[in-house]
């Protein structure tokens with residue numbers, strides 16, 4: 342019988358995130374026992390976006406499971422920017438709250454940048470405040486955005502030392518693409534950020550030992566864009582119609598990544614699935630950042646959560 346071509350091994354973000362949440366829970370319990378500080382996370386959601394409602398509920402439940410304080414502020418989509426800024430000012434001043442997250446996207450009438458920059462940078466567990474962006478760029482300790490942080494944790498777990506590897510990131514968002522590039526530069530990778538105007542994107546992707554797809558286009562990256570044996574991190578979460586035409590006609594959807602998984606799995610060495618890859622790590626890293634913020638608020642060095 343002819344040998345079957347090797348298929349990529351799956352990077353199990355669900356299992357990885359569960360282990361990380363357990364480590365955060367244990368570290369948070371130690372912090373409370375030794376310093377009397379229970380890490381507290383406030384999540385603010387404005388409006389009724391159905392996906393955001395689910396993510397926010399999961400954040401609250403996971404925070405509570407980890408033995409940490411969880412406050413969720415649900416505001417109507419008629420909330421004004423001034424009202425939202427007033428809530429953030431109150432949370433900045435609340436000593437029992439160490440992490441503040443404003444769920445994105447915000448309604449169109451609110452200036453997201455102004456809201457994110459109103460959060461105390463030391464409580465900015467999303468790492469989106471311009472001060473934390475700057476800290477990451479110059480290599481100072483700060484808050485690192487959760488999705489890139491989770492992606493880097495999985496990469497280091499899989500590959501160990503990343504230095505000298507070619508990394509291509511498809512997508513240049515402030516939330517994923519740019520911070521991911523900074524993190525991989527910090528690991529001494531050779532980093533290229535690709536975007537909609539990049540010439541011959543498939544050829545560029547084929548140079549990547551590490552390919553990070555964060556472009557928000559369903560299954561855009563095909564199998565023949567991938568270097569055999571490469572590690573593929575798929576950050577995309579796209580809803581497309583169900584494969585079953587009857588269910589599709591009823592409006593049923595399924596979630597796919599930015600990578601054509603069926604093709605990529607035949608070429609890559611390792612790959613994150615969607616769902617069950619990067620997504621669950623985003624919430625686990627949020628808890629890790631909240632724990633870190635709580636430690637820093639009392640001048641304690643956080644425990645290493647990688648072991």
Ligand SMILES: Nc1nc2c(c(=O)[nH]1)N[C@@H](CN(C=O)c1ccc(C(=O)N[C@@H](CCC(=O)O)C(=O)O)cc1)CN2
Nearest residue numbers: 396443444445446467487596616617618619620621623
């Ligand atoms: N303030 C923020 N807003 C948003 C962020 C963020 O990091 N900070 N990221 C996304 C949404 N998000 C967390 O907020 C998030 C998205 C997806 C998942 C996840 O676990 N996805 C599952 C699939 C879920 C599904 O079926 O829909 C998976 O990939 O397995 C967690 C968190 C935008 N907003």
